[in-house]
Every structure is written in structure tokens, then in C-alpha cells.
Amino acid sequence: MSLLAFQKYMQVQLRQQSWLSLAQLQYTGDWLNRLYQGGYWRKVEMYLIPAIRQATPQADGLLDGLLNELNGLNHAALESINVVQQRAGAAIDHSALQAEQLRAAIDTFCAALLQRLEKEERELFALARKVIVGEAWFAIAYQFLAHDARAQEARRGKAQVLPFVLPVPLSAPGTPAGAAETAGSDGTSADDALPAIPQPLRAQA
Incomplete structure (x- = not known):
């Protein structure tokens, strides 16, 4: 849901612009990095995969092949983040940024991670249900x-x-506090959920 919400929001924004400012690029890169890290260092890799290995050592070959495919999709997503990072560097040099190029990078990023999630659902989780039993x-x-x-x-x-979380405009002078806020998914306001102006992207594999 996070990936799809981000993708839809950016598609709408980029249809209305032919280029982006450096601040907008950094904001986009920050969210791409957060979504990537939130996907890569997930509980599945930290806890479920070791449990599968422990439950069925003989399936290591099958599991390794699947993990190679999943890691390949991670790499494709990371390459898309690097494209945004490179575009941000070009913007610093006053080069025009085409919104179409950024939209393509975002679509590639989202498609790769969504494909990974689907493959986990169909193959990795199916294997886990077969080999992990009882109190494990x-x-x-x-x-x-x-x-x-x-x-x-x-x-x-x-x-x-x-x-x-979608950005919301600040309240106009005289507007009651909280009028322009919407509740975030964890009970905080949307203002609380918005990231601060991001620093230059530091994506890591």
C-alpha cells in the first residue's frame, strides 16, 4: 500500500510539471530510500528465512535460487534510486530534469518491489508453510x-x-490548528508524518 500510494501521488505531481526543483528531487529520493530500506530489511529476511533454513537444510538449494531472484529485484529497485540521485546531481548543475525520466524511474522502482512481494507470497511463504510447523x-x-x-x-x-503519507498544505493564518491535518496511520497527524526537507540521498545496497 505504501508503494502504490507513493507511485500514484508522484504520477499526479509529475503530470503537472516538466521539471522538478532540487528540494523536490531530494524529497522524492528520500521517500524512495525509505521505502527501499523498509522493504529490504524486513522481518521476512531477518527471521522467517533463517527459520526456513533451520527447518529444512535440504532445501537450501531451492531457497538460495529464490533468494537470488529476490535480491535481483532489490537491485533493480536500488538502480532506480541511483537514477534519481544522478538526476539530483544534474539539477545542481542547472541541467533541466525531464519529469518523464523521473516518472519512469519511480515506476521501475515500484514494479520491482511489488514483483518481489508477489514472488514472496507465491513461493517463499508457500515453502515456509510446508516446512515450519508447530511451536516454531x-x-x-x-x-x-x-x-x-x-x-x-x-x-x-x-x-x-x-x-x-500524502503532503497536506499548511493552515492559512487564522485557520484553527489541526484543520488542515489528517490522521496518520499510526495515530499521529499528517504534519508529524511528513519528513523534513531531506538531506542528499544515501542509498545503500
């Missing part, structure tokens, strides 16, 4: 819950919020 699922669930608790605590400290 409770141990995995506990790890997931503990991870969520740590992530929530980190968000409080860093004010880094997912999923993607």
Missing part, C-alpha cells in the same frame, strides 16, 4: 512483535514514519 511459528511471531516494538521506539526518536 510462535517463536517467529514473538520475534516479529519484538521487532515492531523496537521499530516503533526508533520512529519516536527519529521521527521517521512509514507508510507513505
Whole structure:
């Protein structure tokens, strides 16, 4: 849902512009990086995959092949982030940025991660249901819950919020506080959910 919301929002914005400012590019790059990191370092890779390996060592060959495909999709998404980063560098040199090029990079990014999610659903999760049984699922669930608790605590400290939340305009002078705000998915206001003006992108594989 985060990926689709981000993709739809950017498509609407880019249809209305032929070029973007450096601040807009950095904002876009920041959200691409957040969505990528939120996908790559997910609980599936940290807890579920090790549990599959432990449950069925003989399936390592099959699992490794699947993980190579998933990592390839991750790489395609990362390349799209690098395209945005390069465009931001060109903008600094006062080169015109074509919105069509940025939209293509965003579409490639979203398509790669959505394809990864679909492949996990059809193949990785199907394998997990076959080989993980009984109380092992409770141990995995506990790890997931503990991870969520740590992530929530980190968000409080860093004010880094997912999923993607649409920007909202600031209230005009005299407007009651909160009139232009909408509630975020985690109970905070949309103003709280919006990232600050981002620093230059630092994407990592």
C-alpha cells in the first residue's frame, strides 16, 4: 500500500510539471530510500528465512535460487534510486530534469518491489508453510512483535514514519490548528508524518 500510494501521488505531481526543483528531487529520493530500506530489511529476511533454513537444510538449494531472484529485484529497485540521485546531481548543475525520466524511474522502482512481494507470497511463504510447523511459528511471531516494538521506539526518536503519507498544505493564518491535518496511520497527524526537507540521498545496497 505504501508503494502504490507513493507511485500514484508522484504520477499526479509529475503530470503537472516538466521539471522538478532540487528540494523536490531530494524529497522524492528520500521517500524512495525509505521505502527501499523498509522493504529490504524486513522481518521476512531477518527471521522467517533463517527459520526456513533451520527447518529444512535440504532445501537450501531451492531457497538460495529464490533468494537470488529476490535480491535481483532489490537491485533493480536500488538502480532506480541511483537514477534519481544522478538526476539530483544534474539539477545542481542547472541541467533541466525531464519529469518523464523521473516518472519512469519511480515506476521501475515500484514494479520491482511489488514483483518481489508477489514472488514472496507465491513461493517463499508457500515453502515456509510446508516446512515450519508447530511451536516454531510462535517463536517467529514473538520475534516479529519484538521487532515492531523496537521499530516503533526508533520512529519516536527519529521521527521517521512509514507508510507513505500524502503532503497536506499548511493552515492559512487564522485557520484553527489541526484543520488542515489528517490522521496518520499510526495515530499521529499528517504534519508529524511528513519528513523534513531531506538531506542528499544515501542509498545503500
